[in-house]
Amino acid sequence: MTTFEAILFTIVAASTPLLIAAIGELVAERAGVLNLGVEGMMAMGAVCAFAAAFTFDSTLVGIAMGMLAGGLMAALFALAVLGFAANQVGAGLALTIFGLGLSGLIGAPFVGQTRPRVEEWPIPVLSDLPLVGHALFSQDPLVYVAFGLVAGVAFFLARTRTGLRLRSIGENHVSAHALGLPVLRMRVYAVIFGGLCAGLAGAYLSLVYTRFWSPNMTAGRGWIAVALVVFAAWRPTWALVGALVFGTATVLQLHAQAAQVALPSQLLAAAPYIATILALVLLSIRRGRAVGAPGSLGTPFVPDR
Amino acid sequence: MRIELIPRTDPSPVARALAPLAALVVAFLVAGLVVALMGKSPVSAFEVYILQPLGDPWSLRAMLVKATPLILIAIGLSYCFRAGLWNIGAEGQFVMGGIAGSALALATHGSDPGPWLLPAMMLAGIAGGAAWGAVPAFLKVRFGVSEILTSLFLVYVAELFLDWLARGPWRDPGGFNFPQSVVFESAARLPEIPGLDRVHVGVVFAVIAVVITAVVLGRTLFGYRLKLTGDAPRAARFAGFDARRTTLIVFLISGGLAGLAGIAEVSGQIARVIPDISPGYGFTAITVAFLGRLNPWGILAAGLVLALTFIGGENAQILLRLPFDLTVAFQGLVLLCVLTADALVSYRPRLVRQAGARA
Numbered sequence: 115m116t117t118f119e120a121i122l123f124t125i126v127a128a129s130t131p132l133l134i135a136a137i138g139e140l141v142a143e144r145a146g147v148l149n150l151g152v153e154g155m156m157a158m159g160a161v162c163a164f165a166a167a168f169t170f171d172s173t174l175v176g177i178a179m180g181m182l183a184g185g186l187m188a189a190l191f192a193l194a195v196l197g198f199a200a201n202q203v204g205a206g207l208a209l210t211i212f213g214l215g216l217s218g219l220i221g222a223p224f225v226g227q228t229r230p231r232v233e234e235w236p237i238p239v240l241s242d243l244p245l246v247g248h249a250l251f252s253q254d255p256l257v258y259v260a261f262g263l264v265a266g267v268a269f270f271l272a273r274t275r276t277g278l279r280l281r282s283i284g285e286n287h288v289s290a291h292a293l294g295l296p297v298l299r300m301r302v303y304a305v306i307f308g309g310l311c312a313g314l315a316g317a318y319l320s321l322v323y324t325r326f327w328s329p330n331m332t333a334g335r336g337w338i339a340v341a342l343v344v345f346a347a348w349r350p351t352w353a354l355v356g357a358l359v360f361g362t363a364t365v366l367q368l369h370a371q372a373a374q375v376a377l378p379s380q381l382l383a384a385a386p387y388i389a390t391i392l393a394l395v396l397l398s399i400r401r402g403r404a405v406g407a408p409g410s411l412g413t414p415f416v417p418d419r
Numbered sequence: 420m421r422i423e424l425i426p427r428t429d430p431s432p433v434a435r436a437l438a439p440l441a442a443l444v445v446a447f448l449v450a451g452l453v454v455a456l457m458g459k460s461p462v463s464a465f466e467v468y469i470l471q472p473l474g475d476p477w478s479l480r481a482m483l484v485k486a487t488p489l490i491l492i493a494i495g496l497s498y499c500f501r502a503g504l505w506n507i508g509a510e511g512q513f514v515m516g517g518i519a520g521s522a523l524a525l526a527t528h529g530s531d532p533g534p535w536l537l538p539a540m541m542l543a544g545i546a547g548g549a550a551w552g553a554v555p556a557f558l559k560v561r562f563g564v565s566e567i568l569t570s571l572f573l574v575y576v577a578e579l580f581l582d583w584l585a586r587g588p589w590r591d592p593g594g595f596n597f598p599q600s601v602v603f604e605s606a607a608r609l610p611e612i613p614g615l616d617r618v619h620v621g622v623v624f625a626v627i628a629v630v631i632t633a634v635v636l637g638r639t640l641f642g643y644r645l646k647l648t649g650d651a652p653r654a655a656r657f658a659g660f661d662a663r664r665t666t667l668i669v670f671l672i673s674g675g676l677a678g679l680a681g682i683a684e685v686s687g688q689i690a691r692v693i694p695d696i697s698p699g700y701g702f703t704a705i706t707v708a709f710l711g712r713l714n715p716w717g718i719l720a721a722g723l724v725l726a727l728t729f730i731g732g733e734n735a736q737i738l739l740r741l742p743f744d745l746t747v748a749f750q751g752l753v754l755l756c757v758l759t760a761d762a763l764v765s766y767r768p769r770l771v772r773q774a775g776a777r778a
Contacts, residue, residue: 150567154751190755197422199766200758203505203567204709208758211702212751218744219457298421329744334575341568380583387572391558394569398562416424416766 121365122249127323129361130260131156131315135339136346136353137263138311143343144271145304146284146410150206151191152312153336154213159184159316161217161224164327168227176229177256177317184313185306187213192305196298199414214330221327229325232256256318261354263311268350280304284408287415297415312336334387341390345397347406363389424766435764439710439721442756450749459739467738468731478734480618482726484688488513488680488697490625490722492704494632495676497713498669501636503649506670508555508570509677510701511577512548516678517685518581519547521692524607525589525600536606540682541624548678549671551577556670560663566670574701585694600692609687619687621680625722628676632715645669677701698729699747706754709761725750 135152142149162183167176191209194200236252243251250257271277280300283290287297319335320327338360346352367382375382451461472478492509499506520540527536555570586598594601609619636642647655648665656662685696707725711717732746 194755194759198759198762198768199424200755200762204705204758205755207507207702207705208751208754210751211706212748212755215744215746215748215751216453219453219742219748222742222744334572337568337571341572344565344568378583378587380579384576384579387575391564391569391572394564395558395562398564414762416426 119245119248121369122246123252125358125361125365126249126253126257127361128364129357130257131318131323131335132339132342132360133260133354133357134256134263134318135312135315135336136342136357137260137267137350138308138315139339140343140346140348140350140353141267141271141280141311142301142304142308143411144284144348144408145280145301146287146408146413146415147195147301147305147308148202148206148412149188149191149209149305149308150203150340151187151209151213151336152206152308152339153332153334154210154217155184155187155309155312156213156316156319156336156339157217157330157332158187158213158220159313160320160331161221161316161327163313163317164227164229164320165220165224167229167321168224173229173232173321176321177314180317180321181310181313184309184311184316186309188306188309188312189302191309192302195414196301196305199416202412202414210336214332218329221329224327225329227326229321231325232322254322256314256322259314264350264354271350281408284410287410287413291415291417297417301415312339315339338386338390341394344407345393347397347401348408349406360386360390421771423769423771425769427765427767430764435712438760438764439712439717439757442710442760443724443753445760446749446753446756449752450745453745453748454741457741459741464735464739464741467735469727471734472727472730478730480615482723482730483615483618483622485729486722486726487619487621487625488684488700489704489707489725490719491621491628491680491683492677492701493707493711493718493722494625494628494715495673496704496708497632497711497715497718498645499673500708500713501645501649502665502669503652504556504559504666504669505567506552506555506570506673507567507705508552508572508574508701509673509704510697510699511570511574512551512674512677513681513684513697513701514574514577514581515551516544516548516675516681517692517696518577518584518681519550519678520544520682521589521600521603521685524603524686525692527607528601528604532606534606537609537686540607540686541679544678544682545675546678548681549675552670552674552677553667556667560666566666581692581696582694585692589692591691598694602691603686607686608690609683619683621683621687624679624683626719629715629719636715641668677704698743703729703750706750706757709754709757712761725753 135156139152159180163176163180166179167173187209191205194205195202232254234252235255241247241251271281279295283295283297283300291297319331342353342356345356363386367385370382371379454461454464496506496509520543523540523543554573555566558564558569559566589600591599591601609621612618612620644660648660648662689696703725707718707721711721728746728749732743735741736743
């Protein structure tokens with residue numbers, strides 16, 4: 115394995131949590147719901163996954179608990195913004211603050227503990243491909259799950275009847291409602307799917323990526339996932355590209371720090387955030403105003419009777 | 420089973436005023452449940468969090484000091500939120516204000532700067548915060564980039580910048596390698612209010628901001644324009660109000676007040692530059708703004724309430740070994756409850772048993 119291959123490998127691993135969370139948020143946004151609570155759901159996923167995996171000594175139980183935690187947080191959000199038509203931006207922010215605080219409470223007893231390494235599952239033949247084979251196909255199973263999510267969601271949105279309905283609900287909820295589509299019910303499912311994904315992304319962080327839990331370990335990744343949805347213009351395959359770009363930025367930043375580049379470490383650490391802002395600006399210039407955003411994104415819907 | 424929302428034709432003003440209180444009660448009940456789940460007594464937690472600080476003069480003064488940044492920032496945010504703009508990066512504007520003001524304090528350290536230093540520091544703080552707030556506003560009006568994400572990401576950048584300053588160029592060479600600057604000279608420190616031990620005059624800034632905002636919102640065309648831009652952007656455009664200008668102005672006000680809060684905290688409370696000057700005031704202030712219903716007097720009251728949770732949280736850390744994260748979770752919960760309560764003032768919820776054909 116060359117150094118290049120090793121770096122590619124870590125890039126894919128660093129991209130995976132961003133990708134999983136972004137795909138979940140993408141589905142929720144396609145249904146017209148802006149959930150800014152990704153960071154909080156991810157934090158809860160990370161801590162519950164670690165706590166469960168450590169307590170029951172099982173990575174699988176951990177992953178399930180992480181997803182459950184994310185899903186429950188999303189259900190709370192759905193109750194507020196879909197059940198009671200509360201403001202989505204504010205409620206999402208509240209969910210993030212709440213999730214970061216609660217995750218700290220739950221995680222306090224587990225600080226300093228570590229989990230064993232999760233075995234990689236190399237895929238025969240494919241993992242022997244030159245250059246990219248090792249990075250893409252000798253990963254842990256969750257990386258394959260992430261790839262599967264992208265393909266599955268892309269297919270679901272573009273090629274299935276339910277996917278078309280979900281998109282039409284996000285595009286114009288008044289028309290969709292008039293056509294007899296269950297706007298709120300589908301939105302609830304989409305939001306909870308987003309929560310399960312965010313929880314899974316958190317579980318990946320604490321169980322596979324770092325293998326320990328520390329306060330605020332999500333470090334803005336949930337927010338970057340939200341930004342990724344915008345970059346991707348709400349298309350799953352572009353979310354994959356965006357996640358890899360961000361994974362690359364993160365990994366290169368870490369390598370630069372390790373190589374003692376003559377730049378302050380804080381500047382390097384700030385680079386991904388500055389890059390995100392610049393990328394948002396560049397995309398806006400190229401695409402004009404918010405092209406690709408679902409028409410009803412972020413607006414509450416109360417069916418009249 | 421599903422919830423059906425029926426619009427209230429005539430939302431009661433009493434309900435509107437009481438909604439934040441109801442939200443607080445619900446948040447307290449849920450927090451009590453969490454405390455009970457952690458195996459501690461919710462009753463003694465309530466006592467330590469709320470009752471003890473209220474009965475202790477030292478805690479009450481500390482509460483005033485904590486309420487100062489919360490109220491200043493939340494007042495600024497209320498301009499943005501009223502105009503329908505989501506500045507969620509006040510934490511970064513707070514930090515940049517602290518940095519800009521401190522730059523003056525450190526540059527004049529050891530010389531005899533005279534009485535102009537403090538006013539200059541406060542103005543620098545306002546300028547620093549306003550400049551940081553202007554970035555997302557500019558990107559929004561010029562390129563159409565959503566202010567939500569840009570303002571938030573700038574928080575991380577500001578925090579890392581402060582971290583670098585405190586550990587690098589501004590570190591006190593005689594400070595045994597601690598990541599902190601020299602202690603400010605007394606000319607660079609906000610004085611205490613006479614008779615109120617350890618309470619700096621930043622409190623007065625907060626009260627002034629409340630009063631001015633009450634006048635601006637209630638009695639000026641600008642206040643009306645703000646409300647119209649937020650409630651009915653199309654109507655505001657037809658009335659000839661320039662949404663871009665409004666966006667820039669409210670972000671400058673909001674950033675400026677957050678910056679003032681930042682330098683007031685550094686100069687009046689911490690008295691030196693450290694890597695971490697805020698326990699999340701900029702985010703808590705969002706809760707304060709909504710708990711106060713974006714009304715200046717409401718924000719004044721809400722700022723005191725949330726300041727109390729900071730003091731109570733510190734007490735509970737020591738007395739009950741409850742982590743400070745409980746306070747953060749509680750603040751998020753309050754925001755969620757307030758927004759829900761707000762919606763329920765406009766809609767009457769009804770539980771429908773059978774799953775209907777439409778939802």
